[in-house]
Amino acid sequence: MPEHNEDSAISFGPFRLFPKSRLLEKEGSPLHVGGRALDILIFLAGRPGEVVDKRELVKRIWADVNVDEGSLRFHVAALRKALGDTGKSARYVVNVPGRGYSFVASLAQAAPPVAPVPLDIVPPRSLPVQLAKMVGREEVIEKISNGLSLYRFMTVVGPGGIGKTAVAVTVGHRRSQDFGGRVFFVDFGPLRDASHIATTIASALGLTISAEDPTPALLTFLKAGPALLIFDSCEHVLDNLAPLVERIVREAPQLRVLATSRESFRSEGERIFRLFPLDCPPEREDLGVDEVLTYPAAQLFIERIAQSSGPFQLSAEEAPLVASICRRLDGIALAIELAAGRVNAYGIAGTASLLDSRFSLQWRGRRTAVPRHQTLAAALDWSYDLLPAAESATLRRLSVFAGPFAPEAAATVAAGDGVSASETLEAIDSLVTKSLISPSGSRTLRYRLLDTTRTYAHGKLNELGETRQFARRHAEHFRDFFERAEADTSTPLPEWLHVYGAELDNVRSALDWAFGPDGDPALGIALTAATVTLWVRLSLFAECRERCRTALAALGDSGGDDRVRMQLLSALGWSLMYGEGRAREARPILETTLEIADRLDDKDFRLRALWGLCIDQFNNGQFGKARALADRFANAAANSPDKSDVLLGDRLMAVALHYLGDQNDARLCIDRVNASLHVLAEKPKIFPLDLRISTQYFRARILWLQGLADQAQALAARTIEEGLANGHALTFCSVLGQAACPIAFWAGDFAAAERHGAELLEHTERHAIRLWGLWARAFNAAVVAKRGDVATGLPLLREELNRAGDARFLPRFLPLLGELAACFGEADQTDRGLEMIEDILARCNDRQERWYLPELTRIKAELMLKQTKGLPAAEAAFREAMDIATHQGARSWELRCAIGLARFRLGQGRDAEALEVLETVCRPLTEGSRTADMREARGLIAQLRN
Secondary structure: OOOOOOOOEEEEOOEEEEOOOOEEEEOOEEOOOOHHHHHHHHHHHOOOOOOEEHHHHHHHHOOOOOOOHHHHHHHHHHHHHHHOOOOOOOOOEEEEOOOEEEEOOOOEEEOOOOOOOOOOOOOOOOOOOOOOOOOOOHHHHHHHHHHHHHOOEEEEEOOOOOOHHHHHHHHHHHHHHHHOOOEEEEEOOOOOOHHHHHHHHHHHHOOOOOOOOOHHHHHHHHOOOOEEEEEEOOHHHHHHHHHHHHHHHHHOOOEEEEEEEOOOOOOOOOEEEEOOOOOOOOOOOOOOHHHHOOOHHHHHHHHHHHHHHOOOOOOOOOHHHHHHHHHHOOOOHHHHHHHHOOHHHHHHHHHHHHOOOHHHHHOOOOOOOOHHHOOHHHHHHHHHOOOOHHHHHHHHHHOOOOOOEOHHHHHHHHOEOOEOHHHHHHHHHHHHHOOOOEEEOOOOOEEEOOHHHHHHHHHHHHHOOOHHHHHHHHHHHHHHHHHHHHOOOOOOHHHHHHHHHOOHHHHHHHHHHHOOOOOOHHHHHHHHHHHHHHHHHOOOHHHHHHHHHHHHHHHOOOOOOHHHHHHHHHHHHHHHHOOOOOHHHHHHHHHHHHHHHHHHOOHHHHHHHHHHHHHHHHHOOOHHHHHHHHHHHHHHHHOOOOHHHHHHHHHHHHHHHHHHOOHHHHHHHHHHHHOOHHHHOOOOOOOOOOHHHHHHHHHHHHHHHOOOHHHHHHHHHHHHHHHHHHOOHHHHHHHHHHHHHHHHHHOOOHHHHHHHHHHHHHHHHHHOOHHHHHHHHHHHHHHHHHOOOHHHHHHHHHHHHHHHHHHHHOHHHHHHHHHHHHHHHHOOOHHHHHHHHHHHHHHHHHHOOOOOHHHHHHHHHHHHHOOHHHHHHHHHHHHHHHHHHHHHOOHHHHHHHHHHHHHHHHHOOOHHHHHHHHHHHHOOOOOOOOOHHHHHHHHHHHHHHO
8 A cells, every 4th residue: 555645645637635634636626525435535545456345445434333335335426426437438436346446547646735824923723632533423523524615604503511612623623624724723612701702713813913903804814715713612702703703704705614602693694503412322121232332322431431441341231321321411422421431430330320419510521621621510500600590590490390391381380580481481492592401302392401401400409499499380380280181081092191191200200309308298199199190091000009109198097188088099999900910909998989989979989989899809700799890880870971981881791791601791781882982082080991992802802702703803903903003001901912812812813812922922011011911921821832832832831820820810811721721631631631620610600700611611521531431521511511602692612612522423423413513503603714613613514514
């Protein structure tokens, strides 16, 4: 590779390439190409005539980034376009198929002209030394560098510490040769008197000016030739600097100005480039080292650790912590660098724990940095001290918000005490312009303070003794906000969750304050009661349970507001019933709720309590008692002015009748509800499940048992789509677990069953819904066994059911217990299977849980067939199963029993009896031709007829 000294150039055609200065000229004028394209040209021109392998070229040009060959092709095409390399006449860079690229131009060496140094000035102040490596900013630097060829005045805008100065300095070095070395850096940070702006610029240019007004001399100098002025930290002198910049840009046509500021100049001809934080790893549990290190924020963190502490290898255990640190520091480069500097002393885990303290704001960085960049507090002091009183007050007060907030909330909480609501909103607009508040969200306008800014501003709030006042306003606002939320019945659930769910962190913060040492417990109690709807609709039952218990403890055992107590007890009961295996604790709490509701004659909460108690009886297997409570609910609902209450009574009764084994009457009830589903869509009461969707999946179960397989499968598929669109976590679990999974399993579509089971398990893990997660694991094991791998499926199913503990006696687990008994038979453990099936049958008879009795009795018959002495008893069991199924209106079970009985009779040579039983059962079935049972039945009929 030829060596070039500092001033040497590579000449080819009309071009001259200066590798060290990163300059490409065409016929003496600078030719601007992208940074990557220029890197490619420099590398290839340094190895003229050689074919450079594509992988080597990618590795050299993108040393720290993983890219594919498409990126290389794109930048080579851009380079060839800039060179006018059409492939027909002049050719400089050629592609050698299957190998790589080669620079094929004829070369000549030439010396570049040296820019003349003005004789009337002292040597100018040089640019600050650029960082050895800029992480995550290459694209930004390239855009700004190229932008200076198109725009004469650019401002890099962003919050303090984000890296504006480093980017501007790097651009200055990159473009220095384009301006003949006339690149001047002017730091306005130390300037306190704005009347000295022109003198400060003159000093940076190396001019000695004795005139009172240095502007004319500045213009004379700047008109002499191309020049780039970099104005740094301009936010505090904008009023005076803006008109001067407009003038010098207008009157010096070869001048370019690149400024950095926390807000724009709002000047004529200004082009704003907003610098955003470095990309951070997402909040996800399965992040590995390799993925974390693909994000610039993490790359910067690790590189700065290595600079201060020596070689550093990120471990798998530390990767999530690094991701969390970067997110909590909002990708702010200065904050990340300062945090990285603590790792040598505290380790990564210790550094992460320190981020919660204001101490982190005082971490010191490089000694060579300007004072305002040496700590986060200094950087924020610099911005805060420049604010007018209304803006500094607004910033302090907004620090009580946790996460994003709406403009209306900001005006409600932060206004007052000398700052009106309109002034607050004006102050927010100004703070956004000054990069102290960030817009957040795309669908609706929201704002947020970066975490470091919020910590700083909250410290100022504490210093001035204002914290309790504005924390109270914050809690009062969200109490009022969520009192309106429960009455908001016109908003569809997904939109409701978008609007109200966004405030979860603010609610948590307000409750933590209210029940804290300096808080207001009465306000906390009211806020808890108002927020129940949110927790339920987000399926956050554990949090709802704990928050309600805290509020009830603060309310005390005597006195207080009975209505609030009733609201909290109702929510506590429901959260226990639908939560993590705490259902047995729900009944006494719901009974107390019912007592208070009766005493207050509150019809709404009477129905809520009755509903909860009925579900509690379902969960505890007392289906006769559940039916009685459903009757009581229906009687109470009959006098309700709300038509939806009657529908809820029908829905509750349909579920009770379904489990009791009366599918025909259950169908009548569920169809009445189905005919008026639109009424349930507007139901204002709190229910842990979407009432419309939960009605549909129970209807699908009933349709399946009645032998209407096609309708059931179509309805289940529709319900999956609605459940996904609905966005309610617990509802979607129930859609999959109550309908999609079992119906696919019963239909013999094990591929669909496996798919739905995997989806349910993933959903439960993502939303931490433990009970459905236990069921999903057991169901998936049953699918494995049913697909023929009993050796794997049986022990796995047994293990998962044991892990479920008492939950395995919930109605949803009953079919899985039956499948376990059947698996024992397949594994030649017939006695164990029969023992288990007898226990299950006894429990079902005690509980009046009859809906699955035909299938359990059929499984018992199949197990008996495996015992020689059990043949007569097996036939009796088949007939018993068919009789129960016929009585229940469960034609699907009846068909399955008929198949078992026909196979038994066929084995005994009783072909005519076998054919008769199959034809009798199949004749009225008009659906389900694609189900495994119907295919088997028709296959047997064809065999017997032949």
